Each structure stands twice: as structure tokens, then as C-alpha cells.
Amino acid sequence: MRIIADSSCDLYTLDFEDFKTVPLTIYTDERSFLDDDSLDLKNMLDYLEKYKGRSYTSCPPIDLWLQAYEGADEIFVMTVTSALSGSYNSALSAAEMFKEKNPNVKISIIDSLSTGAEEVLALHELKDLINKGLSFEEVDEKIRAYVHNSRLFFSFFSIHNLAQNGRVNKTVAAALGVLNIAINGTATAEGTIAVTSKVRGEKKSLQTLFNDMKKAGYVGGKAIITHVENEEAAQKLRDLVHSEYPAADIKIFATRGLCGYYMERRGVVIACETK
DSSP states (O other), rough: EEEEEEGGGOSSSOSSSEEEEEOEEEEESSOOOOOTOOOOOOHHHHHHHHHOSOEEEEOOHHHHHHHHHHSSSEEEEEETTTOOSSSSHHHHHHHHHHHHHHHHHHEEEOOOOOOHHHHHHHHHHHHHHHHHOOOHHHHHHHHHTTTTEEEEEEEESSHHHHHTTTTTTTTHHHHSSSEEEEEEEEETTTTOOOEEEEEEEEEHHHHHHHHHHHHHHSSOOOOOESSOOHHHHHHHHHHHHHOOOOOOOOEEEOHHHHHHHHOOTTTTEEEEEEE
């Protein structure tokens, strides 16, 4: 079996024999940044902070998905939420084209209804299910159920790029960038972004993340933390969770380009299993 994800998954590698990622692209009117393993995230963020024009993102074209499918006969694909990106539809169209030429191939296109850390959580679960030796159909059923039993929460100190691309309200975005105020929020069941609170200071924002996790039904299961140039905050959040759930399996990852673009510097996200 092959596992494929778009680059919103924040992973370059997975402890799995056949894993591929397909890059999204970040654009300005002057430059483009392909979110592959050669992207220099710091360089991109430095440039975007100085750039005064518009910026936006684009999903992978169908031909890149077709290239990723080539040579496999059982394929699981995980994409960023279809509510905010065309990546899912692009992967689906490519799968239909691929199956026309390869009718015996099995392809499952899974809408993560989220991004970043929650995709990482689901991809690790997907890998574990496959490694148990389950059939394609059994894996498909279980991973689709799993993505509905996890949650994602975020703390951002800038949402300029989210607002510029219509993901959140521009009025809310304008209130940030001063007084060390963070926007905390979550990914909804429909795969959209909801702002839940505004807090001052990183310590309060991390505590809010943890409180929101527990309210959502977190009782010490697996969790994934991703960050944009903020390893220290990610470790503090992990320690906060471990203070109440010392046995919790928590992994930390730096983001790739797509999530780095939307989270912006200092951004922290945590995804967790819920009961």
C-alpha cells in the first residue's frame, strides 16, 4: 500500500515504506514558493514579512497527483480540508483519471477536514492500521472513523495571511500584532476555522489550548504539536499536557511551508485524540 498526503501534512517522511507528499504552492505577484523538501521556510517568511502586496496559495495540480499515484495498486490519500482548499478535489479528479487507465487499482481519497497537526495524527494512525495487516477496506473504514474522533486547536500571534485569503475576518486580524495578543481557535467539524478567544501573552494562550483540549474530550491520548519557529512554546505546551497526563504520547514537528504561511511566526497548533 502507498500513503500520499499533500504538503499541508507538515511531514516530509513517515516511518512507512511507501510514503509520498505532493506540494502546494505559495504565491505573491513577484515570486512563488513550492512547498517541497527544498523550501527554505525562514527565507520565505522573511520575504513575506517585508512584501507589501498580495499573497495566496494554490493546491497541487492534477498532474502532480497522477505522478504520485504511478506504480501503486493500493493507495490512501490524505488532503487538507476541502472546505478551505481545492486539494481534495484535485486528488479526486486525478484518482478518477488514474483508475480509467488502471481499473484494478484501489484508491481512497480522505478529506482530513483539517490540516497540519491533525493530518499528522491521522497519518500515523493510518500507518499503524496498515502495519497491522488489515485489508484495504478495513483500513479505509477505520481511518475515516478516526478523523472524526480527533480535534485541532491553534494559537496564532498573527493571522494576516489567513485574513488576506478569506479564511478569517479581516477585522479580527487587524486587532493583532500589538500588545502581545494571541488568537486561539479550532478546526470545526465542517473543516473550517473558528476563532474562539483572544488572550494576552503566550503563557495564557498555551493554557487556553490545553483547557480547550480537555473540554473537547481529551483524556491523555496521542497528540501532535506543530509550530513555526517556536520550539520553546511547543515544548512548554507538551510539558503542560504531561503535567496532568504524564503518559501521553506527544510528538512535536516544525511546520512545512503551507502551514508556516498560514500560522505565521510563533504560531502553535495541537491536535489530539478525543474520547
